[in-house]
Amino acid sequence: MTDTTGFDWRSFLLRWSEEWADSLADGETRSQDDEAARQARWLGFPAASQERITAMEERLGRRMPASYREFLAVSDGWRHAGGFVWLLAGTEDARWHNDASGLGEMFEEYLDEDAGPEERREADLWRRGLQLDAESDATYVLMDPEDVGEDGEWAVYTWASWRAEPPERHANFLEFMRDMHREFHSLRANRRDGEPAFANATTRELDALMDEARLEALRGDWERAAKGLDEAKAYGRPRAAGLGDQLRRLLGQTYMVYFDGLVTDPRYAPELLPPLVAEHAAHSYRDDSTLPFHLRGADDDLMALAYATLEQVRNGTYRYTAAGPFGEAVDAARELARWGDTDGAWRTLLRALPLWEPLGPDHLAPLAWVADPLLGPLLTPERGRELLSTPRGGQSGEAPGVSAGLDPGGMAWLAEPDPGNNRTSYRFVLVEGVEPEELPGRLADADGAALNAPMTFWEARRASLRDRREFSSYDDRALMAVGRAGTGWSFAFDGDPAPFAGQRFVSPAVAASAGTRAVVVWSGLRTGHREPYFHLSVARDGAEEYAFTYVGGEIQKAGEIPGPLDPSRFFGAWQGASDAERALLEAVAGEFGASLPRHAIVNGRLHTFASRSWTRPPRDGEAYMVIRVGG
Known part of the structure; x- marks a missing residue:
């Protein structure tokens, strides 16, 4: 809240007047009165006596707020309040607007039945406001006797039809005049050739x-x-x-x-x-x-x-x-x-x-x-x-503390709903001891072993479909984003997989694990309209060590599964998909010491490639569909 008491109106108005006069070229004034004001270097009028102010208040039936009264005691009105109000009212010209413009009726027409108190109050302003613009460029200045601050000051509203905006609120008359002084400066700041330089205190x-x-x-x-x-x-x-x-x-x-x-x-x-x-x-x-x-x-x-x-x-x-x-x-x-x-x-x-x-x-x-x-x-x-907040460019100062990272670590964040609740399934491959750029050689066919330029997942998805002409119900090549999965691991991640293939699924862990260890996770515990499923497989040196698949309420296991990953710990007493999913992801991260970078996968740009199919080829007698687009 602005303290309007004790403001030095005379110094403020004198400075404004001198700046205005110095900014004008010869012959630029609008009228003889303006030219006289330029010569006198004074935009105002003689001060209003206390008797004139009291008479105005008796005429209007209200005592004026302090900042307006103090202004009148220095100048009974004002020329060129900003760029669009040519004459601001003094004691003789201030009057209740009483919707003389018809704008109150117009604003009410735009109100709907859901309009709130502020909108209705805005429409009613034109009936209750005190009009202070005496001459203007289709600009209204109204002081609102019902929008009163703790200091007793009335808010001032300005509105012009050519601005196509709601009325602008100024906390009080002093703030309105300061804003108009700023407007005058902003309009004069960019000078044209031949105009006086706009430089002043x-x-x-x-x-x-x-x-x-x-x-x-x-x-x-x-x-x-x-x-x-x-x-x-x-x-x-x-x-x-x-x-x-x-x-x-x-x-x-x-x-x-x-x-x-x-x-x-x-x-x-x-x-x-x-x-x-x-x-x-x-x-x-x-x-x-x-x-x-x-x-x-x-x-x-x-x-x-x-x-x-x-x-x-x-x-x-x-x-x-x-x-x-x-x-x-x-x-x-x-x-x-x-x-x-x-x-x-x-x-x-x-x-x-x-x-x-x-x-x-x-x-x-x-x-x-x-x-x-x-x-x-x-x-x-x-x-x-x-x-x-960090000092730079040769300057010194107190550096801020290091903020927390955006990646929570681990993999449990995958169990959290994303903003659009679109991530209901995903799959990824972790490979130990290899660099991300090596993953296509382990997971892709020879013709797809090159990494694409870094893109968002959806940019990469659009690019992969742009020239594709054939789609097979047995072909499940995944668009995989790659990166580092913590110390010693790399990942390939697909955030929008096809439906789980069931009996046709072939885990890529075996092919990816030549000379090392590989982990495959495929989760669809929150798919909604389909049966929930979860698959984990681990391979070393080209052979599967263990695996399990949960689907349709049943668990299929292979090999000796470590205790922390035993599926019966998660699905024996079903507590809900998200709880089981989070617990499983925490167990996988803990068992292998790997993590997936949330911010990069969700918001960043990563290299991508098309993996070989995650399903086996069709067997004799198995029907499948191929769709070809275009030539």
Whole structure:
């Protein structure tokens, strides 16, 4: 709540008047009265006496709030309150609106039966509000006697039809006038050729505030920096939006983030263009007509760089690079993320962040990495705050504590419902002592032994189906994402398997275990409309050691199963699918010391390949269906 008592109205209004007068070129005033105000360097009027204020209150039947009374005692009205209210009412012109505009009736027509109290109060504002706009560009200013703060101040609402937005609320008359002063500044900040330079005490104070905010941001005090930059942005100071957008982007606030005033500067374009075009690519659906608008002022070379970067982002080939030791950490982090260790990748970046070097004084943090297909998924709002809280760019400060990773470890997270509740079944292979890039050679046919570029699972799924022309009911080749499964293990994971094949299923554990050990898990305990099932098989040196399959309430076993994995421990006293699934996954993780990286599998991009079929070929007399699409 703003303290409106004791505010120095005269100094505030004098400064505003002088800034307005100095901002005008000769002949720019709208009227003779405006020209007289420019010559006098005063936008106001003579002060209202206490008698005039009292007479106004008797006429209106209400005592006015303190901030408006104190204003009138300095100036009985005001010219050019912002850019669209040309004359603000004084004691003679203030009047109850009484829906003279008919807007109350219009707003009520838009209310439905579910409208809440705030919406109904907004519609009724036009009948009860005190109108303060005397002359304007279709802009209304109403002070609401029923929206009263603890200090007795009335809220002020502004509305213009051409803005197509709900009425904007200002806490009191003082805040309204401050907002109009900001609006005046923001409209005058970008000067055209031939106009007087817009420099005054307020702009100098704001530019000093921005300079300090830049240093605060680099020291890790991003919250204080954001407040200073937001204040400067409200006044339209050049580069304030571009500076603040750097903080907002790392906090996950991508809407209306354009790095205005900085992205077209060749010094900063390598860092600011990639996140801008990545956001554009995510929402443009190949319509690139808006991109030049957000790059106003860019020369031909910069536009060419923007389109080239956009193509890389869309193709998944954009690669973030940085100079010096931080750049080395970027390369190391990408390699970790490539195989699923997103927590390790994030820690690698963060440890090197104090060594990061900005491209210039208006560069507050590394940003282009968010467009990198492997590094971008590392970012969360919490991690953005952690990055922004870390001193960097040669500045010192208190570093934040290390935050918890996003991966819980183990495998039990697979038993938790995902946000869309879509993951009801999955299967994976663990292979001990081999690197992830070796898995296709163990699990795929010769023609499918190459890894695809890192993609999200659904991107990989679309790509795998794009040129496929034949589908067989006996062919169950899995699209597997690969990575490291903790110390000493690699994984191949399929998050959207075909229905469990029953008697036709052939565990890939045997083929994968040549010279080592392999584990296969296939879970469908939460499939809903089908019988729940769970399979575990373990092989060593090309031979199966043990296995069990639970399906239809029955357990089939083979070999000597270790006690911790004995299926009777989980299915003997059935407690529900999710309980059994969690317990089984915890037992598997404990037995083999392996884990699956949740964040990489669910949100990241991993290499994929198509495995050989998980079902045996059809036997004589077994019918199956083949569907061919196209030629």
